[in-house]
Amino acid sequence: xxxxxxxxxxxxxxxxxxxxxxxxxxxxxxxxxxxxxxxxxxxxxxxxxxxxxxxxxxxxxxxxxxxxxxxxxxxxxxxxxxxxxxxxxxxxxxxxxxxxxxxxxxxxxxxxxxxxxxxxxxxxxxxxxxxxxxxxxxxxxxxxxxxxxxxxxxxxxxxxxxxxxxxxxxxxxxxxxxxxxxxxxxxxxxxxxxxxxxxxxxxxxxxxxxxxxxxxxxxxxxxxxxxxxxxxxxxxxxxxxxxxxxxxxxxxxxxxxxxxxxxxxxxxxxxxxxxxxxxxxxxxxxxxxxxxxxxxxxxxxxxxxxxxxxxxxxxxxxxxxxxxxxxxxxxxxxxxxxxxxxxxxxxxxxxxxxxxxxxxxxxxxxxxxxxxxxxxxxxxxxxxxxxxxxxxxxxxxxxxxxxxxxxxxxxxxxxxxxxxxxxxxxxxxxxxxxxxxxxxxxxxxxxxxxxxxxxxxxxxxxxxxxxxxxxxxxxxxxxxxxxxxxxxxxxxxxxxxxxxxxxxxxxxxxxxxxxxxxxxxxxxxxxxxxxxxxxxxxxxxxxxxxxxxxxxxxxxxxxxxxxxxxxxxxxxxxxxxxxxxxxxxxxxxxxxxxxxxxxxxxxxxxxxxxxxxxxxxxxxxxxxxxxxxxxxxxxxxxxxxxxxx
Numbered sequence: 001x002x003x004x005x006x007x008x009x010x011x012x013x014x015x016x017x018x019x020x021x022x023x024x025x026x027x028x029x030x031x032x033x034x035x036x037x038x039x040x041x042x043x044x045x046x047x048x049x050x051x052x053x054x055x056x057x058x059x060x061x062x063x064x065x066x067x068x069x070x071x072x073x074x075x076x077x078x079x080x081x082x083x084x085x086x087x088x089x090x091x092x093x094x095x096x097x098x099x100x101x102x103x104x105x106x107x108x109x110x111x112x113x114x115x116x117x118x119x120x121x122x123x124x125x126x127x128x129x130x131x132x133x134x135x136x137x138x139x140x141x142x143x144x145x146x147x148x149x150x151x152x153x154x155x156x157x158x159x160x161x162x163x164x165x166x167x168x169x170x171x172x173x174x175x176x177x178x179x180x181x182x183x184x185x186x187x188x189x190x191x192x193x194x195x196x197x198x199x200x201x202x203x204x205x206x207x208x209x210x211x212x213x214x215x216x217x218x219x220x221x222x223x224x225x226x227x228x229x230x231x232x233x234x235x236x237x238x239x240x241x242x243x244x245x246x247x248x249x250x251x252x253x254x255x256x257x258x259x260x261x262x263x264x265x266x267x268x269x270x271x272x273x274x275x276x277x278x279x280x281x282x283x284x285x286x287x288x289x290x291x292x293x294x295x296x297x298x299x300x301x302x303x304x305x306x307x308x309x310x311x312x313x314x315x316x317x318x319x320x321x322x323x324x325x326x327x328x329x330x331x332x333x334x335x336x337x338x339x340x341x342x343x344x345x346x347x348x349x350x351x352x353x354x355x356x357x358x359x360x361x362x363x364x365x366x367x368x369x370x371x372x373x374x375x376x377x378x379x380x381x382x383x384x385x386x387x388x389x390x391x392x393x394x395x396x397x398x399x400x401x402x403x404x405x406x407x408x409x410x411x412x413x414x415x416x417x418x419x420x421x422x423x424x425x426x427x428x429x430x431x432x433x434x435x436x437x438x439x440x441x442x443x444x445x446x447x448x449x450x451x452x453x454x455x456x457x458x459x460x461x462x463x464x465x466x467x468x469x470x471x472x473x474x475x476x477x478x479x480x481x482x483x484x485x486x487x488x489x490x491x492x493x494x495x496x497x498x499x500x501x502x503x504x505x506x507x508x509x510x511x512x513x514x515x516x517x518x519x520x521x522x523x524x525x526x527x528x529x530x531x532x533x534x535x536x537x538x539x540x541x542x543x544x545x546x547x548x549x550x551x552x553x554x555x556x557x558x559x560x561x562x563x564x565x566x567x568x569x570x571x572x573x574x575x576x577x578x579x580x581x582x583x584x585x586x587x588x589x590x591x592x593x594x595x596x597x598x599x600x601x602x603x604x605x606x607x608x609x610x611x612x613x614x615x616x617x618x619x620x621x622x623x624x625x626x627x628x629x630x631x632x633x634x635x636x637x638x639x640x641x642x643x644x645x
Contacts, residue, residue, distance in 0.1 A: 006036040013062055015069070027080070028068050031313045039064075039313075042306040046299060047257045056257040060310075063261060067268035067314035075274060078167075079317035087277065087319045087346060087489065088384050090559040092172065093550050094123035096391055097494035098139075099153045101523050106149070106158035110165045115529070117169065119497055119543065120550030123489065124166065125174040125279065127392060129153045133185050135511035136248040139392065139521075141176070141281060144183040146266045163274040174277040174321070177270060179263055180285045181249040184234075184241075189250050193237045201256050204242035204288065206231075212240045214290045219244070224439040226514050230294075244285055244294070254286055254303060264310060271315035277347060279321045280304070283334065296330050305340045321347040321386065328352040328375035328399055335383040342382040350385035350488055352376055355397050357389060357479055358447075358454070362421045362429075364594040366576045367407035368414075372399050373567055384561040385488030389479045390454075390496055394436040394446035394517055395422070415444075422447045422454055430456030430468065432502060434516040448516040450503075451476055451496045457538070458501035469538065471595075473499070474638040477545050478591055481619075481640045484549050485589045486578065487561045495522045497546045498532050498539040552618045552642060558582035566608060574598045575635060579608055588615065588643040592635035599632040605645070612645035 010032055014021075021029050043057055071079075095116055103109040106129065116124065128140025131148045140150070149156045163173050182189055192199040206212055212231040219230045222245055231240045232247040242251040252259050270278055287299035308320055322334040322345035331352060336344030353376060356369040379385065397418060401411035420426040422433040433449025452458060455475040460468035476499065484490045506518030532543035553559050558580045568577035574594035580587040588605060592598040605612055605626050615624050619642045624633070635641070 002033075003037045003040065006040055007033055009058070010036060010061060013058075013065055025068075028313070031316065032064070035309050035313050036061075039306065039309045042302055042309065043257075045302050046254075046260075046306070056261060059261050060264070063265050063268065064310050064314045067265075067272065070268075071272050071315060074167075075272065075315075075317065079315070082317045084316075085382055088382075088561045090557060090561075091554050092123050092489050093121050093484075093553070094125055094172075094174065094386070094489055094491040095119075095121045095494055095497075096125040096127065096491055098127045098392070098521060099129055101521060102494050103524070105152070106154040106162050110162050113165065113169055113171065117171070119492075119547050120554065121492065122170065123172040123174060123277070123491075125277075125491065128176050128178070129159065132183055133248070136183065136185075136246070137511070138246055138249060139517075141178050142181070142183040142246065142249045143178050144185045145187070146177070147269055160273060167274060172276040173274060174279055175270060175275050176279045176281050176323075177263075177267060178281045179252070180282045181243075181245065181251045184248045184250050186250075193234065195237065198258075202253060202259055202262075203250050204231075204253050205237070205239040207239060209240060211290070212242070215242070215288070215294070218290075218292055219294050221439065223437050224441070225437055242288065245282075251285070251288065253288070254299070255288075260303065260306075264307060267307060267311070268314060271311065271318045275318055277319045277321050279323055280307075280345070281323050283322045283345075284324045284326050284330075296324075296326060296333070301333060301337070301340075301344060304334070304344045305336060308336075308344055308346075319346040321345060321349075324348060325351045325393070325396060325398065328372055328403075332375065332378045335380050342380040345383070347384055347386060347489065348379075349391075350376065350387050350486075351396065352399050353385075353486065354388055354483070355395055355399060357482055358395055358422070359397070359399075359418060360576065360593040361455075361475065361479065362418055362431075364574055364596075365407075366570060366573060366593060368399065368403055368409070369576060370567065370570060371403040371406050377565065379563070381563045386491045387483045387486055387488035388491040388493070389483050390451040390493045390520065391491070392493065392517065392521055394448050396446045419445055419447065422449060424459075430459050430472070432456075432458045434519060436516045448519055450500055450520040450522070451479065451493070452499040452542075453502045453520075455479065457499055461501070461538075471638065473538065473541055473545075476542060477549070478593075478638045478640045480546060481549055481642070482576065482589075482591050484553055485559055485580065485587070485642065487559075487565050487580070490550070490553070492546070493520075495524065497543050498529050499542045500528075548619075556580075556585060556587060556618070556644070558585035558587050568604050569607060571601050571604050572598050575600050577604060581608065586610075586612075586645040588641070588645065590633075590635065590641045590643070592637065592639050595637045597637065598635045600635060601629055602627040602631055602633060603629040605643075610645075615643040615645050618642040618644060 103112045130143050131145040131150045132140050132142045188199045188202045227246045230244050232243040234241050284295045287297045288294040324334045334345045334348050360366050360369050404411040404414050421429045422431045423435050424432045432453045433447050435445040436448045438445040455472050457472035460472050500522045502519040503522040506512040512518045531537045531539040564581050566579040575598050576591045
């Protein structure tokens with residue numbers, strides 16, 4: 001809706017010279033006017049009662065303008081050339097990595113681009129690279145300076161050089177911003193400790209336990225083993241400070257509009273470094289309110305919608321990813337609801353589907369996977385998933401108990417089985433993982449372990465069992481194929497492309513030994529990776545097959561995420577099957593999660609539209625004739641097919 005007052009307010013802050021409304025700056029100016037009313041409404045929704053509301057809103061408009069003015073000509077040109085929904089493309093494949101564990105530093109990472117490009121990867125997610133205290137970093141998520149690259153990785157100039165090199169190679173860059181908290185050694189926190197009232201209000205700080213006790217009545221513990229409770233006493237300032245994650249991570253108070261303005265300015269700083277996807281860490285936690293769990297509150301969504309509208313105006317080529325690892329119904333809301341549907345986060349992690357794959361692999365049964373799809377399929381058109389089997393984090397069994405119960409299982413017993421199966425304590429399990437963040441009160445826990453080790457490769461190698469090694473490799477490829485073709489941006493975790501097993505050296509490292517997630521964050525041994533070039537090695541089998549999957553995906557336009565996923569009727573409860581349908585292509589994707597051969601009626605290919613007579617399997621590179629309804633396609637254990645009709 002047009003607002004003449006806002007129009008005049010924007011005009012009043014425009015530069016008096018060098019700004020060309022009718023020429024080079026016309027598109028920006030049009031976006032600014034068009035989105036100003038939404039920006040104002042969202043801002044008022046958060047801060048209408050704040051006494052400094054008008055002044056802080058003027059600052060917000062100025063931050064948007066400055067971000068555009070400071071954006072390089074090259075990035076502005078890139079904004080113009082990018083399709084609005086460029087991130088839906090089937091031609092994008094990502095890899096997430098720790099810079100220092102993959103290639104020492106940002107400078108040498110540039111020398112490894114050939115390796116990832118050979119695999120088919122054209123999007124790199126760099127795990128946090130900004131300054132954080134060495135032994136209190138939480139893997140880089142305790143940031144002490146949002147604009148200074150940690151010296152372990154190099155310099156800000158090195159990051160800029162890497163971005164330019166990636167841009168020349170037509171590669172995309174994704175980095176994190178930690179909106180929820182800072183390190184206790186951030187300049188804001190240091191000033192707050194020293195008694196500066198301005199920065200005191202950047203955090204949740206209290207002189208006694210009264211307010212913290214009220215908060216904690218409803219706040220669940222995130223890390224009950226290593227960091228119980230949600231407040232920490234800080235002797236330096238004689239205050240209780242909200243620390244939802246670890247005691248060295250101080251939660252920011254977004255009820256203070258100045259905090260939002262500071263962090264929005266940091267967001268634009270990253271955008272103008274050339275970031276293509278900005279991963280917003282832990283957005284579910286950014287608004288706190290007594291009497292609630294302080295997670296997934298409406299104001300958190302309002303903040304994200306506001307950030308998105310501001311980005312659309314100043315730096316429209318940058319997509320936003322919300323790292324909300326929450327229940328299935330809650331994840332969907334991070335794409336936006338109501339008038340802001342598909343106008344909040346562009347991308348989210350399909351954490352539910354990731355966990356459901358691991359459920360199906362352990363049980364050989366896809367019932368629970370199917371029971372969750374009614375929620376996952378609510379994702380709106382114009383948004384997409386990060387689709388993955390493993391990442392730097394643990395595997396949380398975040399789907400709802402009712403989904404387990406509807407599938408005929410007891411929820412508590414089922415979760416207990418999965419934890420035992422993947423921690424390797426279940427009698428017949430080939431997996432070697434570990435439990436993470438066990439809650440002694442509820443026995444809730446998550447699972448650590450690399451893709452290869454959880455699929456049985458580590459144990460098979462230890463036992464020198466060639467048959468089990470081959471089965472493990474087949475499991476790895478089946479799991480990857482399932483996530484590659486189901487819709488979204490496939491995101492490999494570094495090392496998985498050559499089958500890295502668990503790295504237990506973290507047990508001897510201070511600041512890491514308490515956190516089992518480090519077992520699946522390997523130090524890359526490039527001699528091992530080079531074995532991917534030697535025929536018949538484990539590394540070569542996994543690398544070449546992963547490369548082939550990526551190549552197949554890039555050739556099939558129907559795999560682009562245009563909300564074109566249909567789940568097939570479960571004619572065999574061991575076989576997950578879905579159809580990616582398009583105008584000129586139909587792709588039937590089938591996956592046997594069982595350790596036994598599975599029989600699938602050919603009728604499965606006749607339920608949706610035209611009935612194909614012949615289908616081509618892109619994986620085996622051969623044609624199949626569609627048989628009679630009483631005949632069957634036989635899927636070997638952990639086999640998968642990618643049939644184009």
